[in-house]
Amino acid sequence: MERATLADGSTVEYFPEPIGEGAMKQVYLTADKSSVICFYKDPSAGSNPNRIARLEAILNGFNPTLGHQGDYYKKLFCWPTAIVKQPHLGIITPVYPSNYFFATGNWQGKEKEGKWFVGKTASGKLLRDLLPEAERGTWINYFKICIHLARAVRRLHHAGLAHSDLSNKNVLIDPTSGECIVIDIDSLVVPDLFPPDVLGTRGYIAPEVLSTLHLPLDDPNRQNPRAETDQHALAVLIYQYLLGRHPLEGPKTYPAASAEEQERMEMGSKALFVEHPTDSSNRPRDLKIPYTALGPDLSKLFKRAFIDGLHSPQKRPAAIEWERSLIKTWDLLLTCRNGYCPSHWFVLHNRNQVRCPFCGSQPKGNIPILRLRKEIHSGAWTLDGEVVVYHNLSLFKWHAFDHVFPGPNADRTPQAYCVLHQGQWLLINQNLTSLTSPKGNLVPPQSAVRLEDGVQFRLSQEPHGRLVEVQML
CATH class of the missing domain: 1.10.510.10 (Transferase(Phosphotransferase) domain 1)
Known part of the structure; x- marks a missing residue:
């Protein structure tokens, strides 16, 4: 087992045989198998102050895996965790997840x-x-x-x-x-x-x-x-x-x-x-x-x-x-019901001729479109997005409210879902606290709104709550 010294003075053991190699670096597995050490092949790398300054900036000031939302971005980046100074310059990065x-x-x-x-x-x-x-x-x-x-x-x-x-x-x-x-x-x-x-x-x-x-x-x-x-x-x-x-x-x-x-x-x-x-x-x-x-x-x-x-x-x-x-x-994706379709999904964008571009099949039956509207001033609503409905589609807070974006920290608790039940499309309330029916009545959790062509209803009466207009294809 070999030993490497990090920039902070601590040491890490690693296996002596390389497990990989690229154009610029040679890769070794650490003893605990949780990380790899990537040594630069260029023998002069350790004496290049610009390279070391770059690595320090990347590890510290510019590192998205630290602080707010850090855990989320650790899944999107294999970000270096330490700089190796001896036996020569290198970096330590996590081992890629098994998937x-x-x-x-x-x-x-x-x-x-x-x-x-x-x-x-x-x-x-x-x-x-x-x-x-x-x-x-x-x-x-x-x-x-x-x-x-x-x-x-x-x-x-x-x-x-x-x-x-x-x-x-x-x-x-x-x-x-x-x-x-x-x-x-x-x-x-x-x-x-x-x-x-x-x-x-x-x-x-x-x-x-x-x-x-x-x-x-x-x-x-x-x-x-x-x-x-x-x-x-x-x-x-x-x-x-x-x-x-x-x-x-x-x-x-x-x-x-x-x-x-x-x-x-x-x-x-x-x-x-x-x-x-x-x-x-x-x-x-x-x-x-x-x-x-x-x-x-x-x-x-x-x-x-x-x-x-x-x-x-x-x-x-x-x-x-x-x-x-x-x-x-x-939100425009629709399931293709052709069992032999190579894609099984497609973007429904042509309302005049609904056809899967991957296999050419046409869906049967009605397809509800939820046209989402936001209030720009009292009583005035403007189109703010659309959702193509399929069986068991879930709706989230970013559908119900116009100021919520499905970013890294978004609440991913389903608020409602849509089902085709006995030939009728329904929106089932799960967690919306002020969903109202087309007639203005409160729709409590576990109750439903029928999705019929032309009907309008509110997903929420709270500020930024959206209005839905149903279009049936």
Whole structure:
């Protein structure tokens, strides 16, 4: 057993044989198997004051896993917990939770990097399709992953940090639970203080960074990783998780270009969205499900990310916009009742023709839509959101009140649920204290409101309580 000395003078024992290795670090397991020590390979790392100052800033002043909401963000980040000074510079990070390792199949024991779920084989087949069915997860869980990832990036940017290498390599995901964790935190960019160590991973490097790689480091025109380049990578990951393809990898080629030049143009100066509305030269022939199938809110953000903002970083959506739009779109998800559907869920956004884009089936029977309204002044209500109803759908405080957001500390106690009972849609009160019927009568817990086309009722009479108008499809 070997012994490492930490920056605070304490010591930690670790196994002498490395368990992993990356481009910059070699990884060893601590004796108690709860953490790993990542030693920098560069022998001069320990004498670099900027690197040490960066690590100290990341561990202390910029650390979201400390203080308020710290326990929540420990689940979204594998954040370093200590700096190692001897035998040479390194960091200690927690061991990844067990659900981020494959439990079955040919990949058993390997980390669940995003590439296994969005990457392709040489023949173009999705790697996801080669995984055991138990490891693939469900489409709705990829949707959850996108919400968690957007929230994690939003928290980084809120602290003034940028990841610099946000990619399917540095985000581990678990599609069986809908969870994700961001890793490789020690290379974060602290703007105006610590420059990036890395430029990113192929497929996720922003076009402006790739286009200026040839310029000297001190050239003012050279573009380096920052929050806007994270925004590009985040949009790419969300597009891949929800649609199973890369937004820039299409059939367009540049015949006179070498393989390296082809990639640099495809992802850099000549990058073109595969679903560009007026230039279809990069559109794959087998593109069956357009990004517009994900609903109006996400469609607007994809347009800004890959059309307006692809070569104009300042136009890209911020992480908080993705988080809010994903949460809003979550309320438009509907179960697909086709047992053979590969997705089992879809976004209900086309009210004129309700059809699952993944399998083409049409749901039978009526579908209630709860149109949520908030009071802007006495007696005046404006549309504030919508909820597509399916059997056993739960409603929460953020549905009942217009000032509640489903963030990390939100109360997740169900307030009501909807059921289809003997052909009639009902909203069953669970914990709403002033739910009122369309006639204005108080509806106590365990009592119901019938969901019929055109009826209106209050979810709460308290300040910020919402009004519901039912639309039946």
